[in-house]
Amino acid sequence: MTQTQTQTYISVCRLDDIDPETGIAALVRGEAVAVFRTLDDRVFALSNFDPYGHASVLARGIVGTRGEVPFVASPLLKQPFALETGLCLDDPSVSVPTYEVEVVDGEVRIGAQRA
Amino acid sequence: MSPHLRKKVVVVGHGMVGHRFVTAAIERGLTETHDIVVFGEEPRPAYDRVALTSFFEVGAEALSFLPSGAYEDPRVTLRTGTTVVEIDAAAQTVMLADGEEMAYDELVLATGAAPFVPPVPGAELGNVFVYRTIEDLEAIREAAKTAKAGAVIGGGLLGLEAANALHQLGVETHVVELAPRLMAVQVDDAGGATLKRHIEKLGLTVHTGVMTESISPDALADISVVDEDESGVLDGNVSALKFKDVEEPLAVDMVVFSAGIRPRDALARAAGLDLAERGGVLVDEQCRSSDPHVWAIGECAAPGGKMYGLVAPGYDMAEVVADALLGGAGTFTGADMSTKLKLLGVDVASFGDAHGTTDECLELTYSDAVTGVYKKLVISEDGTRLLGGVLVGDASAYGLLRPMVASGMALPENPEELILPQSTGGGGGIQLPPEAQICSCNNVTRGDIEAAVDNGCESAAEVTKTTKAGSTCGSCKVQVKKIVEDYFTAQGKTVDTSLCEHFSMTRAELFDVVLIHGYKTFDQIIEAHGTGRGCDLCKPAVASILASQLNGHVLAKENRKLQDTNDAYLANLQKNGSYSVVPRIPGGEITPEGLIVIGEVAKEFGLYTKITGGQRIDMFGARMEDLPAIWKRLVDAGFESGHAYGKSLRTVKSCVGSTWCRYGVQDSVGLAIMLETRYRGLRSPHKLKGGVSGCARECAEARGKDFGVIATEKGWNLYVGGNGGAIPAHAQLLAGDLTTEELVRYLDRFLMYYVRTADRLQRTSTWIDSLDGGLDRVREVVVDDVLGLGTELEAAMARHTETYFDEWKATLEDPEKLRRFVSFVNAPEIPDPNISFGSTRGQIVPDVADGPAVVGPVGLGATIPVGAPNLEESR
Ligand code: SRM
Ligand SMILES: Cc1cc2nc3c(=O)[nH]c(=O)nc-3n(C[C@H](O)[C@H](O)[C@H](O)COP(=O)(O)OP(=O)(O)OC[C@H]3O[C@@H](n4cnc5c(N)ncnc54)[C@H](O)[C@@H]3O)c2cc1C
Ligand code: SF4
Ligand code: FES
Numbered sequence: 001m002t003q004t005q006t007q008t009y010i011s012v013c014r015l016d017d018i019d020p021e022t023g024i025a026a027l028v029r030g031e032a033v034a035v036f037r038t039l040d041d042r043v044f045a046l047s048n049f050d051p052y053g054h055a056s057v058l059a060r061g062i063v064g065t066r067g068e069v070p071f072v073a074s075p076l077l078k079q080p081f082a083l084e085t086g087l088c089l090d091d092p093s094v095s096v097p098t099y100e101v102e103v104v105d106g107e108v109r110i111g112a113q114r115a
Numbered sequence: 116m117s118p119h120l121r122k123k124v125v126v127v128g129h130g131m132v133g134h135r136f137v138t139a140a141i142e143r144g145l146t147e148t149h150d151i152v153v154f155g156e157e158p159r160p161a162y163d164r165v166a167l168t169s170f171f172e173v174g175a176e177a178l179s180f181l182p183s184g185a186y187e188d189p190r191v192t193l194r195t196g197t198t199v200v201e202i203d204a205a206a207q208t209v210m211l212a213d214g215e216e217m218a219y220d221e222l223v224l225a226t227g228a229a230p231f232v233p234p235v236p237g238a239e240l241g242n243v244f245v246y247r248t249i250e251d252l253e254a255i256r257e258a259a260k261t262a263k264a265g266a267v268i269g270g271g272l273l274g275l276e277a278a279n280a281l282h283q284l285g286v287e288t289h290v291v292e293l294a295p296r297l298m299a300v301q302v303d304d305a306g307g308a309t310l311k312r313h314i315e316k317l318g319l320t321v322h323t324g325v326m327t328e329s330i331s332p333d334a335l336a337d338i339s340v341v342d343e344d345e346s347g348v349l350d351g352n353v354s355a356l357k358f359k360d361v362e363e364p365l366a367v368d369m370v371v372f373s374a375g376i377r378p379r380d381a382l383a384r385a386a387g388l389d390l391a392e393r394g395g396v397l398v399d400e401q402c403r404s405s406d407p408h409v410w411a412i413g414e415c416a417a418p419g420g421k422m423y424g425l426v427a428p429g430y431d432m433a434e435v436v437a438d439a440l441l442g443g444a445g446t447f448t449g450a451d452m453s454t455k456l457k458l459l460g461v462d463v464a465s466f467g468d469a470h471g472t473t474d475e476c477l478e479l480t481y482s483d484a485v486t487g488v489y490k491k492l493v494i495s496e497d498g499t500r501l502l503g504g505v506l507v508g509d510a511s512a513y514g515l516l517r518p519m520v521a522s523g524m525a526l527p528e529n530p531e532e533l534i535l536p537q538s539t540g541g542g543g544g545i546q547l548p549p550e551a552q553i554c555s556c557n558n559v560t561r562g563d564i565e566a567a568v569d570n571g572c573e574s575a576a577e578v579t580k581t582t583k584a585g586s587t588c589g590s591c592k593v594q595v596k597k598i599v600e601d602y603f604t605a606q607g608k609t610v611d612t613s614l615c616e617h618f619s620m621t622r623a624e625l626f627d628v629v630l631i632h633g634y635k636t637f638d639q640i641i642e643a644h645g646t647g648r649g650c651d652l653c654k655p656a657v658a659s660i661l662a663s664q665l666n667g668h669v670l671a672k673e674n675r676k677l678q679d680t681n682d683a684y685l686a687n688l689q690k691n692g693s694y695s696v697v698p699r700i701p702g703g704e705i706t707p708e709g710l711i712v713i714g715e716v717a718k719e720f721g722l723y724t725k726i727t728g729g730q731r732i733d734m735f736g737a738r739m740e741d742l743p744a745i746w747k748r749l750v751d752a753g754f755e756s757g758h759a760y761g762k763s764l765r766t767v768k769s770c771v772g773s774t775w776c777r778y779g780v781q782d783s784v785g786l787a788i789m790l791e792t793r794y795r796g797l798r799s800p801h802k803l804k805g806g807v808s809g810c811a812r813e814c815a816e817a818r819g820k821d822f823g824v825i826a827t828e829k830g831w832n833l834y835v836g837g838n839g840g841a842i843p844a845h846a847q848l849l850a851g852d853l854t855t856e857e858l859v860r861y862l863d864r865f866l867m868y869y870v871r872t873a874d875r876l877q878r879t880s881t882w883i884d885s886l887d888g889g890l891d892r893v894r895e896v897v898v899d900d901v902l903g904l905g906t907e908l909e910a911a912m913a914r915h916t917e918t919y920f921d922e923w924k925a926t927l928e929d930p931e932k933l934r935r936f937v938s939f940v941n942a943p944e945i946p947d948p949n950i951s952f953g954s955t956r957g958q959i960v961p962d963v964a965d966g967p968a969v970v971g972p973v974g975l976g977a978t979i980p981v982g983a984p985n986l987e988e989s990r
Contacts, residue, residue: 012941021648021676025947027939032949035940039648049949055692056949060683063676064650066616073651075680075688080651 009102009109015041016106023059023072028110033099034059035108036083038070044083045099045110050074051088058096122149124440125209125219127199127382129155131164132413132429133225134180137191139437146190149440152217153191154209156198157248160184165426165588168280170252172848178249202386204406221408221440224383224396225433228376228414228424233268237330241352242369246277255371259284260828262368266290266356268327270297274373275458278319281371282459285829285852288319289365291356293374295324301454301465305482306505309489313461313508316487326359330370378415378422391417400446401439402432410436418447425452427556427587451521451555455506455513455590457891461487462510464590467503467520468493476502481534483508490534492516499525506534514553514594518561522551553594556587564598575599576884593887614875615652617645622800623872626660635665636673655679656875659762662798663870666918668925669761669798670932681760684936685923686742691961692950694742695735696722697759698749699795702769702787702807703730712752720745723958729766729804731757736959738946740938746923755921758796762876764803767791768816772809772826779809781826786855787815790824793859794866796919797912800873800882803866806837818846821879822862827851831858835865835893836880844880847890850898863912864897864905871908 012026012035023036025048032048036059048056053076061072063083070083080089081096088094100111124140126133137153140146155161160181169178176182185193201210208218230245232238242258245251259265259281267278270292281288290297296307297314311321333354355364378395389397389405395417402410402418413429414422423429428450438445453466471478475496482489488508495502501519506512512533519526524547527533547553549562559582572578575596579585585592613619618641620628625644634640637657641649649657658677662669669675669682681687686694698713713732717724720741722734737745746756758764767790770776772783787807797803806817807824817823823834829852837846850861873882886892895901926932937943952959 017940019672019676024935024940025938027942027945032939032947053690055690056947057688057692060680060688062651062654062679063648064617064654065647066650067647070648071650075683076690078651 009100009111011107011109013108014106015043015103015108018043018108021063023061023063025056025059026110028099031113032056033110034072035101035110036063036070036072038063038083041103042070043101043103043108044070045101046072046081046083046086047097047099047113049096050076050079051094051096052077052079122220123218124149124151124221124223125217126151126153126223126225127209128225128227128379128413128415129153129157129161129193129195130225130227130413131161131180131426132227132433133223134161135430136223136225136412136433136437137186137193139434140440141186141188141191143437143441145437145440146188149190149220151191152219153193154197154199154211155193155195157250158196159249160193160195162249164247167246167249167252168276170249171256171280171283172851175249199382202382202409204386204388204409207408219408221410223436224404224409224411224415225413226379226382226415228378228422230372231375231377232372233327233374235327235329237332237353238372240330240332240370243330243353244369244371246273246280246371246373252280255280255369256284258369259286262286264289264367265369265371266365266367267371267373268356269373269375270294270321270323271300271373271375272298272454272456272458273376274371275314276456277371277373278314279459281369282317282319283851286369289367290314290319290321291325291327291358291365292321292323293326297321297323298463298465301469302463302505302507303470303491305480306463306465306489306491306507309482309484309487309507310458310461310463312484313487314459317459319459322358322365325361327356328359329357331355331357331364333368376414376424378417380415383409383411383415391420391422393417393420393422395420395422400435400448402436402447403439410439412436419449421449423450423452425450425454427451430556431558451517451552453513453517453520453555455510455517455588462506462508464506464510464513464517465504466513466517467501469503469505471503473502479531479534481531492530492534494526494530498530501526501530504534510590511593514591514597515547517555518547518551518553518594521555522548524548524551547598553598554582554584554587554591556591557583559584561598564595565602568599568602572599596887612874614656615650617641617647617649617653620644622656622660622875625656626663626871629657629660630664635661637661637677638673649677651679652875655682655762658682659798659800659875663915666796666798666915668920668922668932670922670926670935672931675935679762684739684742685756685760685926686737686739687760689735689961691952692739692947693735693961694737694739695733695759696737696742696745696749697727697731697733697757698754699757699791700731700766701791701795702767702784704769704784704788709752709754712749712754716745716748719748721959723960727759729759730768731766733759736952736961738938738950740936740943740946743927743933743936747927750921750924750927755795756923761796761798762800762802763796763798764791764794764805767794767805767807768820769806770808770814772807776809778812779826780828781809781831783807783809783815783824783826786824786831790859790862793916794862796922797866797870797915799866799870801876801878803879819843820846822846822865824858830854833858833861836883836890838878838880840878842880846880847883849890849894860905860909861897864900864908865893867908867911868893868896868904 018037020039023034026033034046034048036044048058061075071080073080086096086098098114162178198212199209208216210216230247264287265281266289267274268291270290278288278290297310332351355366357364383396391397396411398411412432432447435445435447455464471493477494479492491505493503547561551561567578567581585595612621654677717734723736727733767787769784769787773779804820805822806815806820808815808817809826818837819839820837823846825832831853832851833849834846835849838844938947951962953962
């Protein structure tokens with residue numbers, strides 16, 4: 001079980017490659033994935049594709065908090081997406097897919113797209 | 116007479132009050148039964164005489180009350196350039212200069228007043244003027260072109276206004292006043308002395324207590340006509356003023372008389388109507404003269420024997436007569452003669468019983484010779500009521516004090532607090548009664564203002580729009596704003612000025628906090644003064660504040676997480692995720708070699724090219740990972756970042772100017788390049804644009820820019836607060852005929868003042884509107900330096916220019932910064948497959964499968980306004 005799960009994760013970079021409170025784009029199984037690191041060193045992975053702007057840009061947005069919820073603002077038209085759930089905070093009927101993600105020995109590893 | 120026959124009202128004079136009468140008559144419905152014919156002697160329809168001096172700045176068109184030249188109501192006929200020369204009251208007819216006669220049923224005289232020119236020998240010489248009409252000002256402007264020194268005879272309100280104009284026209288200005296003080300009617304001795312000091316500090320010379328005995332003609336006239344021609348009238352132009360009991364004559368080449376006004380009552384006198392003892396058509400409380408069908412309003416009228424030299428009483432009279440002609444019973448029973456104005460940049464106000472003529476009244480004065488502030492309150496003997504006062508140097512309390520007099524409300528415990536310097540003019544806890552008249556120009560009470568808020572006005576600006584309060588002389592604006600805000604507070608509505616949920620401060624407050632504490636990072640600032648971890652609103656705002664103060668690199672490690680979309684990659688993000696590249700082309704001037712480099716780079720990297728609206732060239736469709744290589748080529752060829760991505764100086768647009776253009780009077784390209792180079796890289800609350808035109812034809816559209824410079828024969832005129840975009844605004848004159856050195860000094864101050872105090876994403880035009888006092892306030896701070904901030908602002912700008920560096924060059928030199936310019940962290944060699952291009956007219960264009968990005972696909976349930984300007988989104 002541990003064995004199969006490890007195999008579905010792909011290592012994309014070291015945690016240090018991501019500045020706190022920023023994101024980077026990674027290519028995971030042909031998909032563009034935005035990987036974010038918050039100040040407390042938690043890591044989140046979302047599809048990089050902005051459903052409003054139709055462009056692969058979310059990793060380049062500003063990371064912040066709304067209330068307690070960490071989010072990224074799309075650099076195109078500023079819609080906020082929650083890092084944990086991918087939900088658009090201004091319109092919960094819109095969301096971006098999220099991915100399993102973990103940090104092992106300083107390596108950031110992306111797993112499957114969440115259901 | 117058949118009952119359906121329409122009656123005719125003839126109006127003589129189309130000035131401010133005549134015009135008001137016509138609009139009142141139309142609004143009240145008089146034109147349903149009456150035709151109105153208006154004769155105006157001036158060549159143009161009525162205009163705003165109160166704002167006459169701004170003619171030099173804004174031109175005749177902007178002052179006009181009726182730019183189209185005709186009223187929309189077809190039952191009103193306006194004939195300008197037509198003088199009435201005679202009234203036959205018995206026959207009920209008037210006669211025009213060309214002999215034409217016209218019958219009337221009712222005659223309204225609105226002939227105004229004429230400047231009084233004392234019978235001084237030489238008053239008929241050339242270059243002797245009065246100050247009343249647009250034609251007078253045109254002639255004065257013409258004479259000022261060659262005149263070196265000028266004198267204004269009369270140191271009253273209008274005289275000082277004329278002196279101001281001469282001074283602005285670059286003429287060495289003398290004010291000559293018979294009385295021992297300036298503005299003798301409005302202020303007392305101490306106030307007059309303070310005013311005099313202010314004015315002398317500006318470089319004008321004031322002569323009080325002197326009588327002008329004669330005006331001497333120039334030498335040329337002396338020789339040719341031996342002082343007098345056949346008619347006994349002096350000939351030639353003025354050369355000097357001779358004062359009584361003063362040896363030395365004052366050499367001047369032009370003179371403006373401003374020694375008071377006299378009602379134009381000659382028509383009425385000739386027609387046998389009763390006149391007041393001191394002039395003016397004697398009228399009753401309904402403004403009816405001794406002939407029942409002749410009425411008089413405005414400055415030619417003397418209701419109850421007293422004439423009023425202000426426009427507000429004239430407006431009241433116009434309303435009263437329109438009402439009377441409809442059978443109404445309205446009356447005019449006197450007017451508040453309070454005044455507040457700004458003369459040569461100095462606030463002066465006088466209200467109520469300014470000279471303390473009431474029996475046994477008490478006076479309370481505050482005076483500070485250093486700052487030039489003088490304030491006096493006149494209080495009733497028992498200390499309970501305010502009767503009047505004088506304010507010089509700081510008239511901010513006027514808006515509160517005048518209504519206190521008018522409403523007769525009880526004075527607070529410590530009335531001196533009303534005039535102590537810390538008093539803001541808002542008047543602390545003082546609550547005026549609802550019936551207190553706040554705006555005397557438009558007769559608007561506190562109650563009216565609050566009712567406007569109840570009816571949906573959301574801001575002081577909206578209240579001004581609906582009630583007109585504050586729209587005429589503007590002296591009540593502060594008070595209107597205060598009442599609106601207090602009323603909001605009383606209703607529990609808060610006017611939220613916080614930056615976002617993380618900072619409860621405004622940008623200006625945050626700017627000061629950062630400056631005082633010397634913070635260098637966002638983390639320090641949010642820990643000490645904010646909550647949470649910030650957002651897309653406060654982070655770029657803090658980044659901008661830090662950049663303005665420290666001028667560090669925007670991609671420095673600790674702060675790059677703050678940068679907005681474009682700043683984050685030093686390029687402009689396009690709809691498909693690619694970027695545009697804009698090298699700086701100062702003033703729009705570029706060599707053939709430069710053009711070739713741009714062409715080659717665009718060709719090599721397959722970029723779309725377009726000339727921008729800012730006189731430079733934009734290259735679109737660059738992939739993020741290619742930006743460093745593109746910029747390497749540009750930097751090597753000597754180009755710098757154009758900051759098209761930053762909230763910072765964009766371009767200083769130029770026209771070709773005197774170098775090539777046959778009309779140009781100054782080197783506009785040279786100045787534009789100098790200014791663009793000086794202010795490049797300056798981070799600001801919003802983007803900044805400039806323009807420089809080589810002459811008044813204004814080919815650079817400088818007045819559409821945040822700062823615009825227009826060349827004059829004598830130097831440069833500096834305009835500020837222009838804006839294109841969603842809410843266009845014309846830049847307004849800040850100062851005229853400046854040397855290049857003065858221009859740069861004022862611009863340094865202006866820009867730094869803006870950078871420090873504006874709100875986030877507030878362009879200069881809205882920022883100026885938001886300041887108490889608007890453009891006047893900016894002028895006080897920037898030109899008059901009333902806050903004493905001048906040197907500090909200049910030093911801040913000097914720091915900026917000294918520490919400027921090209922941020923693209925610096926980025927190319929730093930591998931740590933370049934690390935982020937990759938398509939995928941784990942696959943830097945693979946370009947983002949989501950970015951693809953089609954082709955149109957022989958160049959690439961983005962391929963965005965689902966159409967324009969702003970139109971959210973219906974299936975997603977997105978609610979994005981289509982086409983509405985997105986003010987948050989801007990680069
Ligand atoms: C490229 C250019 C259009 C062109 O093809 O000519 C342009 C393009 C953009 N303008 Fe502009 N503006 C351009 C000249 C102008 C001008 C004309 C001028 O500068 O003389 C104006 C009106 C003048 C003014 O600013 O007052 C102008 C008024 C705006 C506004 C409205 C600003 C306002 O105060 O209302 C925005 C939106 C904003 O900033 O909030 C805007 C925003 C933008 C944005 C950032 C829109 C966006 O969100 O993508 C565009 C991105 C530029 C890019 O990707 O490179 N652009 N824009 C021009 C670049 C000039 C340059 O060389 O830097
Ligand atoms: C520089 C300046 C600054 C001022 N500042 C202020 C201020 O700050 N506040 C304030 O309250 N007031 C101010 N005033 C005064 C204000 O302008 C006047 O009170 C106002 O214009 C009076 O309006 P009126 O219609 O009575 O006269 P006017 O505006 O003078 O209009 C009279 C018109 O009648 C015409 N006319 C005269 N005789 C005839 C005839 N026989 N046939 C046909 N037409 C004729 C004249 O040509 C003129 O156009 C200022 C005036 C000046 C000159
Ligand atoms: S603004 Fe004047 S100087 Fe400049 S191009 Fe136009 S006409 Fe020539
Ligand atoms: S008092 Fe003049 S505009 Fe209000």
